[in-house]
Amino acid sequence: MKHLAALVLSLTLSLLFISFSAQASNCSGVNGAIKDVVFLAQPNCDLAEGVSIVVNEIAKTFGGPNITVIMGSVSNNASFDLGHLIELPYQMIFYGQYGASYPMSRVSVITSAAHEYGHAIFHERVKKEFPDKFGDLAAKFAKVSDLKEAVARGKATSEQLSKAALELAAAPAYADFSKYLTAYSEFYADVITVFNFESKSAMLKALYYDQMSDNEYYYVRTRDFDSKPSSSHDDMLSEDHAKLAYVRAYVGEFMWPENREQARVYADKILSAIMVVAKEDIKSGRSPEFKEMSDRLIAELKKP
Numbered sequence: 001m002k003h004l005a006a007l008v009l010s011l012t013l014s015l016l017f018i019s020f021s022a023q024a025s026n027c028s029g030v031n032g033a034i035k036d037v038v039f040l041a042q043p044n045c046d047l048a049e050g051v052s053i054v055v056n057e058i059a060k061t062f063g064g065p066n067i068t069v070i071m072g073s074v075s076n077n078a079s080f081d082l083g084h085l086i087e088l089p090y091q092m093i094f095y096g097q098y099g100a101s102y103p104m105s106r107v108s109v110i111t112s113a114a115h116e117y118g119h120a121i122f123h124e125r126v127k128k129e130f131p132d133k134f135g136d137l138a139a140k141f142a143k144v145s146d147l148k149e150a151v152a153r154g155k156a157t158s159e160q161l162s163k164a165a166l167e168l169a170a171a172p173a174y175a176d177f178s179k180y181l182t183a184y185s186e187f188y189a190d191v192i193t194v195f196n197f198e199s200k201s202a203m204l205k206a207l208y209y210d211q212m213s214d215n216e217y218y219y220v221r222t223r224d225f226d227s228k229p230s231s232s233h234d235d236m237l238s239e240d241h242a243k244l245a246y247v248r249a250y251v252g253e254f255m256w257p258e259n260r261e262q263a264r265v266y267a268d269k270i271l272s273a274i275m276v277v278a279k280e281d282i283k284s285g286r287s288p289e290f291k292e293m294s295d296r297l298i299a300e301l302k303k304p
Helices: 002-015 045-062 106-129 130-151 158-170 171-199 202-207 215-223 231-238 245-254 260-284 290-302
Strands: 034-039 066-070 085-088 093-095 101-103
Touching: 002 066, 002 202, 034 260, 045 066, 045 106, 045 130, 045 260, 066 106, 066 130, 085 130, 085 171, 106 130, 106 202, 106 245, 106 260, 130 158, 130 171, 158 171, 171 202, 171 260, 202 215, 215 290, 231 290, 245 290
Parallel strands: 034 066, 066 085
Antiparallel strands: 093 101
């Protein structure tokens, strides 16, 4: 089962960064929606406090749960574990097609934090909208999340975490959650990010580096709200992060907020529209391809 293998692999890889010297943050500027920051490598209060500022800006405007940040070493990825943990690297670093590495500025980490907190907001809405379908799954996500934090703090074992992860991945609703909701979640997390930074290209700027290949550039452009996708690259739109590229372009052109209050209203309308079409997807038992998914979501967004 590929979902189970992917989940266990991601959990195992994240454990590689866990050190017995992991320590809680004593950073004075970490507060509000961030309960704590756990450093797995060298402490960096300046970065943690920058993340805290952005997360609290988002929570104030769009709402959102309290979370804990685990900050590891360098990586090309960040994640929200669908519980209460956002995992961020100390520095984002991307790798080119010939193995060269390209370190990114702290802006990439902070932008990634905003995106991952967008997932947290999305997941809270899913729990309210689908209590019967995904309620038990959410409880399993929470258990795994608690254990991941406990392992990071040296208060639980990796064996306990692996057992809980296997139980989660074996849950019948796990595959459905991934199948029906992942593309919508990636899109909405990007919406929260670009609205918060008041920049249609916030995601593109966070992911772009000069040495990337043409295909890599066309792919990261699918995350941009300031340009329409080229039909010649529609083959890239089957991937969940890129699948709703046409809806990003629609939001950038027709739903771009003029202020924070309008951003809140538009974000809520977008999230409500997603819930409508996601329920239709689940009822039909199929997840549509990118064009049908985009057309249906845009049609829902056009409703008064």
